[in-house]
Amino acid sequence: MIKVEKLVKSFHGQPVLRGVDLEVPQGSITIIIGRSGGGKSVFLKHLIGLLRPDSGRVVIDGTDVTHLEGGELDRIRQRYGVVFQGGALFDSQTCGENVAFPLREKTRLSGREVAQRVEASLAQVGLEGVGRKYPAEISGGMRKRVAIALALVTEPQIVFFDEPTTGLDPILVNSIHHLIRDLHRRHGFTAIMVSHEIPEIFEIADTVAMLHEGRIVEHGPPDAIQRSANPVVQQFIRGEPEGH
Ligand SMILES: Nc1ncnc2c1ncn2[C@@H]1O[C@H](COP(=O)(O)OP(=O)(O)OP(=O)(O)O)[C@@H](O)[C@H]1O
Ligand SMILES: [Mg+2]
Numbered sequence: 160m161i162k163v164e165k166l167v168k169s170f171h172g173q174p175v176l177r178g179v180d181l182e183v184p185q186g187s188i189t190i191i192i193g194r195s196g197g198g199k200s201v202f203l204k205h206l207i208g209l210l211r212p213d214s215g216r217v218v219i220d221g222t223d224v225t226h227l228e229g230g231e232l233d234r235i236r237q238r239y240g241v242v243f244q245g246g247a248l249f250d251s252q253t254c255g256e257n258v259a260f261p262l263r264e265k266t267r268l269s270g271r272e273v274a275q276r277v278e279a280s281l282a283q284v285g286l287e288g289v290g291r292k293y294p295a296e297i298s299g300g301m302r303k304r305v306a307i308a309l310a311l312v313t314e315p316q317i318v319f320f321d322e323p324t325t326g327l328d329p330i331l332v333n334s335i336h337h338l339i340r341d342l343h344r345r346h347g348f349t350a351i352m353v354s355h356e357i358p359e360i361f362e363i364a365d366t367v368a369m370l371h372e373g374r375i376v377e378h379g380p381p382d383a384i385q386r387s388a389n390p391v392v393q394q395f396i397r398g399e400p401e402g403h
Pocket of ligand 1 (some may be wrong): 173201244
């Protein structure tokens with residue numbers, strides 16, 4: 160369903176992506192791992208159409224989305240849900256207004272239908288009745304769940320998660336992972352997630368892909384990645400510094 164071919168991107172002459180190839184099957188959970196600053200968020204932004212590559216392409220269901228603009232790009236984006244790194248919410252709006260935002264932007268649902276969808280979406284992340292609160296009034300873990308409700312409220316076919324659990328305690332990390340797994344089972348979306356949570360990611364991913372020095376250096380089911388003979392992969396999953 161998603162096919163990335165030879166994606167190359169530099170910023171100010173500094174290469175970040177040096178030819179990324181990746182295929183993501185429909186309905187699977189693919190988790191991207193790799194060192195901080197290695198280009199994981201930059202890679203996701205190319206998939207979403209927030210950044211354009213210097214060369215290479217992103218093909219979604221047979222459509223090359225790399226150079227789409229305006230209405231065509233919007234139509235593709237309607238099929239996406241995105242949980243940004245940091246779980247960005249508008250602080251000046253209630254959680255309910257935040258979750259309602261994509262429905263107001265992308266659909267013609269009535270006010271009452273929007274309210275029902277928002278409440279249902281908050282309920283499925285365990286936040287019934289939280290819609291009236293402002294982001295500053297709830298905990299960090301709850302804000303992450305609001306961000307997930309927001310990403311899923313339009314019932315997207317593809318959901319991007321950029322480090323949805325960073326900064327949470329281990330119990331909350333676990334509960335967010337279970338939540339993503341359950342929602343994935345229920346809705347069957349294709350998920351692409353960036354995460355540093357080792358070893359937890361091995362329990363929820365169908366495929367793990369490691370981005371290193373601008374390329375996917377290893378890619379496969381969790382057990383194959385854990386058994387990888389590639390020293391770069393082994394160092395990363397053991398939490399060792401590079402070159403030891
Ligand atoms: N818009 C931009 N303009 C210039 N440089 C950028 C831009 N976005 C990212 N970069 C650079 O690209 C590199 C990769 O950044 P990126 O945010 O993708 O890393 P990451 O793998 O997501 O790291 P982390 O795990 O810390 O989130 C960094 O050196 C960053 O400074
Ligand atoms: Mg990042």
